Amino acid sequence: xxxxxxxxxxxALSLAKLALGSVSPNPAVxxxxxxxxxxxxxxxxxxxxxxxxxxxxxxxxxxxxxGATLYVTLEPCCxxxxxxPCTKAIxxxxxxxxxxxxxxxxxxxxxxGKAELTKAGIKVVVGEHAESACEIVEAHIKxxxxxxxxxxxxxxxSLDGKIATRTGDSKWISSDESRRHVHYLRYISDxxxxxxxxxxxxxxxxxxxxxxxxxxxHKQPLRVVVDTAGKTPTAAKIFxxxxxxxxxxxxxxxxxxxxxxxxxxxxxxDMPVRHGLVHLPALLTALGERQITSxxxxxxxxxxxxxxxxxxxxxxxxxxxxxxIGGKQARTPVAGKGVEKVLxxxxxxxxxxxxxxxxxxxxxxxxxxxCLPASSKKSxx
Numbered sequence: 553x554x555x556x557x558x559x560x561x562x563x564a565l566s567l568a569k570l571a572l573g574s575v576s577p578n579p580a581v582x583x584x585x586x587x588x589x590x591x592x593x594x595x596x597x598x599x600x601x602x603x604x605x606x607x608x609x610x611x612x613x614x615x616x617x618x619g620a621t622l623y624v625t626l627e628p629c630c631x632x633x634x635x636x637p638c639t640k641a642i643x644x645x646x647x648x649x650x651x652x653x654x655x656x657x658x659x660x661x662x663x664x665g666k667a668e669l670t671k672a673g674i675k676v677v678v679g680e681h682a683e684s685a686c687e688i689v690e691a692h693i694k695x696x697x698x699x700x701x702x703x704x705x706x707x708x709x710s711l712d713g714k715i716a717t718r719t720g721d722s723k724w725i726s727s728d729e730s731r732r733h734v735h736y737l738r739y740i741s742d743x744x745x746x747x748x749x750x751x752x753x754x755x756x757x758x759x760x761x762x763x764x765x766x767x768x769x770h771k772q773p774l775r776v777v778v779d780t781a782g783k784t785p786t787a788a789k790i791f792x793x794x795x796x797x798x799x800x801x802x803x804x805x806x807x808x809x810x811x812x813x814x815x816x817x818x819x820x821x822d823m824p825v826r827h828g829l830v831h832l833p834a835l836l837t838a839l840g841e842r843q844i845t846s847x848x849x850x851x852x853x854x855x856x857x858x859x860x861x862x863x864x865x866x867x868x869x870x871x872x873x874x875x876x877i878g879g880k881q882a883r884t885p886v887a888g889k890g891v892e893k894v895l896x897x898x899x900x901x902x903x904x905x906x907x908x909x910x911x912x913x914x915x916x917x918x919x920x921x922x923c924l925p926a927s928s929k930k931s932x933x
Contacts, residue, residue, distance in 0.1 A: 560584050560586055560591075560621075560623040560651070561584075561623050561625070561651060561653055561680040561681045562681065563582075563584050563591070563594070563623070564582040564583055564584045564594075564605075564623045564624060564625050564653070565582060565625055565653070565681055565684050565685060565688065566582065567582030567583070567584070567594060567595065567596040567605065567625075568580045568581050568582030568596055568597070568605070568625045568685070568688050569582075569688060570582070570596050571596040571597040571598075571605070572688065572739075572740040573739045573740040573741075573771055574599050574771065575597045575598070575599055575600065576600075576691070576692075576742050576843070576845050576846070577600070577692070577695060577843045577845050578597060578600055578604075578692070579597065579626055579656075579688075579689040579692040579693075580596070580597055580688055580689060580692075581596065581597045581604060581605040581606075581624065581625050581626045581689075582594075582595075582596045582597075582605050582624070582625045583595055583596070583605035583606045583608070583609040583622060583623065583624040583625070584609065584622070584623045584624075585609045585610065585612075585613045585616075585617055585620050585621070585622050585623075585647070586620060586621050586623065587613075587616055587617075587619060587620035587621070592612070592613040592616040592617065592620060593608075593609040593610060593611070593612035593613025593614075593616070593617060593620075594608075594609050594612065595607075595608025595609040595611075595612060596608065601635075602635075603635060604628075604629065604635060604638050605624060605625075606622065606624055606628055606638040606641065606642060607635070607638060607641055609622070610641055610642070610645050610647075613645075617645040617646060617647055618645065618646030618647075619646060619648055620646075620647055620648070621647070621648065621649040621650070621651065622642060622647045622649070622650045622651070623651045623680075624650065624651070624652050624653070625652075625653045625654070625681075625685045625688065625689075626652065626653065626654060626656050626685065626689060627652045627654065627655045627656040627661060627663070627665045627666055627678070628642055628650070628652070628665045628669070629656065629658075629661055629665055630661060630664050630665040630668045631660045631661065637665075638665070639665050639668045639669055639672075642669065642674070643668075643669065643672045643674065647674060648674060648675065649674065649675040649676075649677070650669055650674055650675070650676045650677070651676075651677045651678075651680055652666065652676065652677070652678050653678075653679070653680055653681050653682050653684070653685030654678065654679070654682045654685045654686055655678060657693050657696065657697055658696045658697075659696075659697070666678065683902075686921075690702055690866075690867075691741075691742075691845045691846035692845055694845070694866060695840060695843075695844075695845035695846075698840075699837070699840045699841075700836040700837055700839070700840040701742065701743070701836060701839050701840055701844045701845050701846050701847045702845065702846045702847070702866050702867070703836070703847050703849060703859065703864055703865050703866050703867070704737070704741070704846070704847070704848050704849065704865075704866065704867040704868070704869060705849050705856050705859060705860070705865045705867070705868045705869070705886075706734065706737060706848055706849065706850055706868075706869045706870075706871075707850070707851060707856065707869075707870055707871070707885035707886075708725050708726035708730065708734075708870070708871035708872075708873065708911075709725065709870065709871070709872060709873070709884070709885050710725060710872075710873055710875045710876060710877040711872060711873065711874050711875060711876055712876050712877060712878060713884050713885070714877040714878070714879070714882040714883065714884060715851070715852075715853070715883050715884065715885045716877075716882060716883045717877055717879065717882055718879040718880075718881035718882045720753055720883075722754065725871075725873050725875070725877075726871045726873050726908075726911055727873065727908055727909040727910060727911050728909070729908040729909040729911070730871045730873075730908040730909070730911045730913070733908060733913070734871075735760055735761050737848055737869065738758075738759075738760045738773055738848060739760045739771065739773075740846070741773050741846045741847065741848040742773055742774060742843075742844045742845050742846045742847065743773050743774040743775070743776050743798075743839060743844050743846070743847045743848070744758045744773050744774070744775055744776065744847075744848050744849075744850060745776040745777075745778065745847050745848070745849045745850070745855070746758065746775075746776070746777060746778070746849070746850050746851055746852070746855065747777070747778050747779075747851065747852050747854050747855035748777055748778065748779035748780075748781075748783050748784055749852050749854060750850070750851050750852045750855075751777055751779075751784055751785070751788050751790065752783065752784075752785070753852075755785075755788055755789050756789065756790070756850075757789045757790065757792075757793050758775045758790055758850075759772055759793050759794075759795065760772055760773065772793070772794050772795030772796075773795065773848075774795070774796050774797075774798055774842075774844060775790050775795060775796070775797045775798070776797075776798045776799075776800065776835075776839070776847070777790070777797070777798070777799045777800070777818075778800050778829075778830050778832075778835065778855055779799050779800065779801055779805075779830075780801060780802040780805065780825060780828065780829055780830050781801070781802065781805055781806075781809075782799070782801045782802075782805035782806055782809035782810055782813060782820075783809075784799055784813060784818075786812050786813065786815070786816040791816045791817050791818070796819065797817060797818040797819065798818065798819045798820075798821065799813050799818045799819070799820050799821075800821055800823045800830050800835050800838075801813075801820060801821070801822060801823065801830070802822070802823060802824075802825040802830060803822045803823065803824060803825065804825070805822075810822075821838060823835055823838070829854075829858060832858055832859060832862060832864055833862065833864065836864065849865075851885065852883070852887075853883055853884060853885055853886055853887035853888075854887050854888070856885060856886045856887070856888070857886050857887035857888020857889070857890070858888050860886055860888060860898060861888040861889050861890070863898075863918070863919075865898075865918050866917065866918060866919065867915065867916070867917050867918065868900060868914075868915065868916055868917075868918065869913065869914075869915045870885070870913070870914050870915075871908070871911050871912070871913050872911065872912045872913075872914065873910070873911050874910055874911075898918055900914075900916025900917060900918060901916060901917050901918075901919075902916060902917050903915070903916040904916070
């Protein structure tokens with residue numbers, strides 16, 4: 553395969569995306585090895601316990617790796633985990649130059665991989681397509697640095713800001729194309745979270761139906777229901793499909809209800825309660841302890857409002873459909889207390905837009921950039 557120098561990192565990024573949804577809690581990484589203007593090896597991170605992207609690429613390249621250049625979307629690791637350090641394999645393979653899209657914010661790496669390669673005489677270049685690389689591993693970064701999952705708030709609404717009519721009907725506000733993209737978002741997430749009112753009103757399956765010929769995906773994220781009083785029906789559809797269900801209840805919830813939910817197949821965890829609702833920071837901590845790195849929150853308004861009020865959302869994805877629903881009683885996507893002044897509104901950064909068959913998707917981030925800059929002092933090792 554002939555390599556275009558300007559496209560080598562882009563190719564590695566495309567490979568990294570193939571790992572999304574199957575390698576958590578590890579980061580999704582892509583790697584490409586180029587020699588004499590040709591791609592001689594490439595690969596992406598394998599499921600936990602399997603080889604990292606660099607090792608897959610080095611194995612494919614074999615002896616052709618000697619004197620070659622490696623393009624990788626994340627700084628190579630330099631520590632022993634489930635697998636040996638990639639830096640050691642890179643050095644032994646005879647790679648002479650490494651291009652890393654970004655440094656690894658993992659405290660056990662954080663520039664040390666770069667320093668180790670440099671010490672071995674390998675030229676290291678950091679920063680190509682850094683923003684795109686960071687987006688691929690954003691959930692891993694949040695988890696590895698803060699021990700809690702990356703939270704994405706997702707909703708679909710009409711042009712006048714409604715997620716359902718006054719009678720509660722919501723099928724379907726968004727287009728088929730938008731909903732297909734939502735299934736991809738579910739696929740790359742470790743967990744889907746909803747409030748109990750969504751289960752009571754819509755009885756959703758919360759499954760992934762993509763990456764197949766229309767059937768259920770082999771990989772189903774954890775389904776999390778925030779249910780302070782334990783009101784989730786044991787006949788709910790979430791119990792009828794493959795995958796695990798976790799229901800977060802208040803510590804004072806009826807023990808009989810908790811037993812019934814466990815008998816239905818759910819893991820039930822007792823959570824502290826604040827202002828009559830499950831304490832969400834404690835729930836996120838509990839999910840982090842279960843190695844959940846990313847949560848896609850799909851509603852309803854009470855849960856999303858609480859997450860925004862408590863500044864627990866990292867990213868927002870909203871689908872806006874060009875229809876008008878109207879009605880003072882029609883539901884809106886984000887409830888909670890909200891802000892008193894527009895000046896205090898939560899402002900999204902790094903905003904992007906896309907179209908899905910007439911729907912407009914707007915996505916953006918809440919809060920700080922999490923990627924470790926190439927100029928970090930830690931990069932000196």
